[in-house]
Each structure stands twice: as C-alpha cells, then as structure tokens.
Amino acid sequence: MKADALTLAHGLSFGDLYDRDGLVRLDGLFLDALGAADGDLRRRLEAARAEPDSLTRLAESELIIDLAPHLEGFIGGLFGIGAELAALRGEHEALAPIFEVRRNFVQRRAVKKIKADAAAALDGDALAAGMAALLGGPVTELSFARAVAGWLADEDTNSQALATAESYAAWATLSDAGRARHDGGVLFKEPGKLDFDHLVHHMVSEETIVGDAANGATCHRLDANHLRRREGFALTDAGVDLAGALGEANYCIWCHKQGRDSCSTGLREKAAKDAAANAAPPPFRKNPFGISLAGCPLEEKISEFQKLKAEGCSVGAFATMIIDNPMVAGTGHRICNDCMKSCVYQKQDPVDIPQAETRTLKDVLALPWGFEIYSLLSRWNPLNLTRPYPESATNKKVLVVGMG
Numbered sequence: 432m433k434a435d436a437l438t439l440a441h442g443l444s445f446g447d448l449y450d451r452d453g454l455v456r457l458d459g460l461f462l463d464a465l466g467a468a469d470g471d472l473r474r475r476l477e478a479a480r481a482e483p484d485s486l487t488r489l490a491e492s493e494l495i496i497d498l499a500p501h502l503e504g505f506i507g508g509l510f511g512i513g514a515e516l517a518a519l520r521g522e523h524e525a526l527a528p529i530f531e532v533r534r535n536f537v538q539r540r541a542v543k544k545i546k547a548d549a550a551a552a553l554d555g556d557a558l559a560a561g562m563a564a565l566l567g568g569p570v571t572e573l574s575f576a577r578a579v580a581g582w583l584a585d586e587d588t589n590s591q592a593l594a595t596a597e598s599y600a601a602w603a604t605l606s607d608a609g610r611a612r613h614d615g616g617v618l619f620k621e622p623g624k625l626d627f628d629h630l631v632h633h634m635v636s637e638e639t640i641v642g643d644a645a646n647g648a649t650c651h652r653l654d655a656n657h658l659r660r661r662e663g664f665a666l667t668d669a670g671v672d673l674a675g676a677l678g679e680a681n682y683c684i685w686c687h688k689q690g691r692d693s694c695s696t697g698l699r700e701k702a703a704k705d706a707a708a709n710a711a712p713p714p715f716r717k718n719p720f721g722i723s724l725a726g727c728p729l730e731e732k733i734s735e736f737q738k739l740k741a742e743g744c745s746v747g748a749f750a751t752m753i754i755d756n757p758m759v760a761g762t763g764h765r766i767c768n769d770c771m772k773s774c775v776y777q778k779q780d781p782v783d784i785p786q787a788e789t790r791t792l793k794d795v796l797a798l799p800w801g802f803e804i805y806s807l808l809s810r811w812n813p814l815n816l817t818r819p820y821p822e823s824a825t826n827k828k829v830l831v832v833g834m835g
C-alpha cells in the first residue's frame with residue numbers, strides 16, 4: 432500500500448512514526464489508552480519502566496503478557512485494522528478445539544486405551560465411514576475436534592459416538608494407513624521419541640555405493656514424497672500454516688512460569704546440592720553430539736510469545752518476539768534452531784519454535800499495513816520496558832565495520 436493511503440488515528444502522520452518526537456507522543460497516547468482501560472496496569476508499566484532491574488524475570492514476563500492485548504488493540508485503532516485483527520483472532524479461536532481435543536482426548540485417552548498393534552488391526556475405512564455418519568460430513572480435523580468437544584460435555588449420552596471417535600483417533604494416530612490419511616495434520620499426533628542416531632525421518636534406504644560396508648560411502652535415500660527439488664533460487668519450504676504454528680504453540684508448556692524456559696536461557700546441568708546460593712550457575716548441558724545447549728543467543732521471550740500466539744494475540748506475540756529479536760525476518764524456521772535444541776523436551780520431539788516464530792511474523796505481515804506495523808514496533812515497543820522508544824540522538828558519528 433502507498434504511504435499516502437494510510438490514515439493514522441490520533442492525528443498522527445506517517446512521518447511521526449519515523450520521528451523520535453512522534454514516537455514519544457505515540458507512547459503517551461498508548462499510556463493514556465492503557466490507563467483508561469486498566470489504571471493498575473498503567474501504574475505497573477510505569478513503575479517497571481522507572482526501575483526495570485527491580486522486576487524478577489517472571490514479573491517482567493507477566494507484565495508483558497498482560498500488556499500485549501492492550502498493545503494489539505491500540506495498534507488496531509492506530510492503523511484502522513480492528514476488523515482484520517478480530518478476523519485473525521477468530522481464525523485462532525476456530526482452531527482451538529483441535530488442540531484441546533488433541534491433548535485431552537487423542538493423546539491422554541484414545542492412544543492410551545488402544546495400543547499400536549490393536550490400532551493397526553482396525554478397519555480404517557469402516558471407522559472413517561462411521562465417523563462421517565456421526566459428523567454428517569467428511570472427517571476433517573476441525574469437524575472431528577468440534578464434535579468430540581461437544582460429546583465430551585455429556586459423556587453418558589454420547590458414549591457410543593465417543594467410543595467410535597476413540598477408535599478412529601487411535602487408528603489415525605498410530606497406524607501407517609491412518610498417519611498417511613492425516614499426513615500434514617496436527618490433531619492425530621503424539622510426540623515422537625527422540626533418537627539422536629535417527630534424526631532424519633522418512634529414510635527409505637541406505638546402501639553402500641563405494642567400497643565395502645566397513646570403509647565405503649553410504650547413500651541415504653528419502654521417501655520420494657519428501658524430496659524437494661530446488662528450481663532456481665526460490666525457497667522450497669513454505670513453512671507451516673496457522674494450524675501448524677498453533678500446534679507448536681499449544682504443545683509448548685510455557686515454562687517461563689517456572690523459570691525453566693531453557694529454549695530462551697539455555698539448559699544447564701543440575702546445580703550441586705551443597706552449592707552456595709551466590710555460586711556461578713552450572714555449565715550448559717551438551718546434547719549427544721557435544722553441542723552446548725545454550726538456548727536462543729538473543730534470549731528471545733519464546734515461552735511468552737507462544738502463549739500469546741496460542742491465545743490468538745498475534746500482534747502482541749510478535750511485539751514480544753521482537754523485544755530481543757528485531758531482525759526476526761532473518762531468523763525463523765529456515766535459519767536457526769538453537770532454541771529448539773535446548774527445549775525442555777529432550778527425550779521427545781522438541782517444540783518447533785522456529786516454525787511458530789515464522790508463522791507469527793507472516794500473520795502480522797499479511798495484515799493491512801503489516802510491514803509498517805513491524806517497522807513501527809522495531810522503533811516503538813511498549814513491551815520493551817528498558818527502551819520503549821529511541822534514545823535522544825547523541826550526534827556522535829559511528830562507523831560499523833564487519834565482514835559478513
């Protein structure tokens with residue numbers, strides 16, 4: 432969109448978004464709006480800005496999470512995109528039954544009751560036909576989840592339908608045929624066990640192509656369905672859709688609440704029992720390949736942004752991400768995964784944080800004025816307690832030199 436088509440609220444001009452005085456004024460408008468909606472929250476924010484070091488990490492996280500919906504609402508009003516933000520939130524809410532049913536019905540009930548051998552012996556086509564009859568239409572993840580969520584509200588009345596749904600969920604999650612039918616989905620899934628000797632899935636064959644088995648070179652082949660051919664320089668990986676990102680954000684257990692968000696701060700060895708309270712923290716653990724599990728080098732607030740994203744607060748999640756990682760367009764699922772290597776899940780699939788991060792970025796960029804919103808939040812971000820807007824210019828000249 433052309434800048435001259437943008438009409439900002441509060442009498443602000445496009446140029447104000449690129450000018451420190453304009454940003455200070457914008458910040459004042461935000462504080463006024465916040466104070467009108469929640470006076471206590473405004474006071475908490477102002478106290479935190481005055482003494483940011485006085486906050487514990489948990490208090491900072493809680494403040495950011497409380498502020499994020501207010502920031503999202505303010506951005507909606509500023510850019511005149513309240514309806515688009517409500518629609519985006521609605522997309523999140525519409526998918527919510529999938530994650531609720533995945534955790535409480537598919538993973539904690541169906542696959543515990545019906546083991547893999549029994550699931551593989553089930554007649555998938557007959558089960559699918561039975562489910563379709565119960566649903567009154569084709570079995571999609573959403574139609575299944577919505578129906579099961581409703582049936583669970585009255586288990587006695589719906590016991591027969593729930594029994595069919597249990598069998599279908601176990602077959603779809605545990606059998607080869609079921610997994611193939613729901614390939615790429617997020618509902619019929621349980622976390623896989625991590626095997627560091629077999630991290631590349633979809634391997635169909637290994638053969639020695641040069642020399643003998645002991646000394647030769649081995650050719651590993653992937654299932655043809657998982658090959659991606661590079662044509663020219665275009666990217667070959669589109670990343671996950673919204674359901675895929677929410678699948679990760681809901682798999683995350685939001686460890687910042689316990690101060691165990693190792694994706695952000697690194698996974699450390701256990702402290703010695705007799706260690707003094709002020710002793711240096713223990714070293715980072717290493718994975719079986721000897722890689723230090725130091726977490727995100729930027730200490731991005733991963734747990735917090737995934738909680739906000741799971742709750743449908745996309746701009747708030749994005750603003751949380753870029754407090755520490757303003758160049759998020761250059762990170763995400765095609766670049767780095769230090770964070771997911773350090774996830775608390777060390778024996779099962781870690782949360783695919785980079786996918787959730789990339790999708791959150793894309794959802795904001797897809798909004799009207801999405802780029803302008805990203806650009807603005809990289810200069811003015813009230814979730815950044817230490818530097819919500821740029822410092823005054825020092826008029827010093829700085830030369831930045833690098834070889835990258």
Ligand code: SF4
Pocket residue numbers: 682683684685686687691692693694695733734773774775776782784
């Ligand atoms: S990504 Fe992993 S370590 Fe980080 S908060 Fe979620 S579950 Fe915890």
